[in-house]
Amino acid sequence: MLKAMCERYNALQSQLVDLMNKNTEKELSPTKKRKSETSNNNNGNIIGNSESSSTDEEESCKKPREEIIKAKISRAYVRTELSDTSLVVKDGYQWRKYGQKVTRDNPCPRAYFKCSFAPSCPVKKKVQRSVDDQSVLVATYEGEHNHLPPSQIEATSGSSRLGSVPVGSTPVKSSGPTITLDLTNSIKSSDEARNSKPKLDSPEATQYLVEHMASSLTKDPNFTAALAAAISGRMFSTNSN
DNA sequence: CGGATTTGACCAGCGC
DNA sequence: GCGCTGGTCAAATCCG
Numbered sequence: 001m002l003k004a005m006c007e008r009y010n011a012l013q014s015q016l017v018d019l020m021n022k023n024t025e026k027e028l029s030p031t032k033k034r035k036s037e038t039s040n041n042n043n044g045n046i047i048g049n050s051e052s053s054s055t056d057e058e059e060s061c062k063k064p065r066e067e068i069i070k071a072k073i074s075r076a077y078v079r080t081e082l083s084d085t086s087l088v089v090k091d092g093y094q095w096r097k098y099g100q101k102v103t104r105d106n107p108c109p110r111a112y113f114k115c116s117f118a119p120s121c122p123v124k125k126k127v128q129r130s131v132d133d134q135s136v137l138v139a140t141y142e143g144e145h146n147h148l149p150p151s152q153i154e155a156t157s158g159s160s161r162l163g164s165v166p167v168g169s170t171p172v173k174s175s176g177p178t179i180t181l182d183l184t185n186s187i188k189s190s191d192e193a194r195n196s197k198p199k200l201d202s203p204e205a206t207q208y209l210v211e212h213m214a215s216s217l218t219k220d221p222n223f224t225a226a227l228a229a230a231i232s233g234r235m236f237s238t239n240s241n
Numbered sequence: 242c243g244g245a246t247t248t249g250a251c252c253a254g255c256g257c
Numbered sequence: 258g259c260g261c262t263g264g265t266c267a268a269a270t271c272c273g
Contacts, residue, residue: 096244096245096246097245097246097247098246098264098265098266098267099247099248099264099265099266100246100247100248101262101263101264101265103262103263104261104262104263110263110264112264112265116244116245124264126264
């Protein structure tokens with residue numbers, strides 16, 4: 001479990017760096033569509049902050065609009081089979097598809113989902129294949145779940161199991177924003193995997209990644225604190241149940 | 242038979 | 258005002 005956490009942590013960290021770089025570029029380019037929906041919120045979720053996210057939104061209550069409420073936009077990149085035509089991203093939640101649309105910038109249709117696990121849950125999800133790599137699904141999450149993921153509810157009621165949530169976003173219940181795991185970027189940023197071994201599933205590449213993750217983790221003092229907080233939080237939640 | 246998915250229609254925002 | 262586009266609705270259809 002620790003090992004898995006370490007790997008995830010580092011994957012997130014590298015992705016964070018990538019996203020930060022990307023975003024500074026993207027924000028400059030005039031890609032804003034309607035309103036300013038996307039740009040305000042991306043900043044919030046990209047930061048992998050674990051604690052200090054809640055107060056900022058309330059501060060922005062200047063405009064009495066609902067838009068503020070549906071902040072928290074995050075993105076998850078999920079690699080799938082090309083033959084897999086269903087735009088389904090298994091992230092531990094239960095989704096109901098309510099629409100599909102072919103957009104201008106991408107010939108692949110975009111699917112719209114609402115969280116169907118809790119009727120009052122405002123979270124929406126858009127899933128579309130990446131233009132660059134059609135084997136990659138880009139899931140865009142809007143809003144925050146006001147309930148636990150079904151997989152975790154099962155876990156806490158019975159034998160707790162981490163890893164029931166497949167790759168992609170990690171809906172671990174925390175006060176922070178939804179975490180985005182950009183698998184494609186972490187693959188691409190590893191030049192070994194790009195140049196000589198384009199397949200991540202080769203054991204050498206995997207081993208390299210793991211070693212790289214482990215080494216950078218041990219150098220990062222923040223990880224210790226984050227790990228301790230995560231473990232104690234988990235222990236507390238299982239105790240209280 | 243009930244819930245989920247599909248898909249065309251409709252609506253609202255934005256640029257010209 | 259008009260057309261384009263993304264997002265949503267809802268009737269029809271599918272499926273377990």
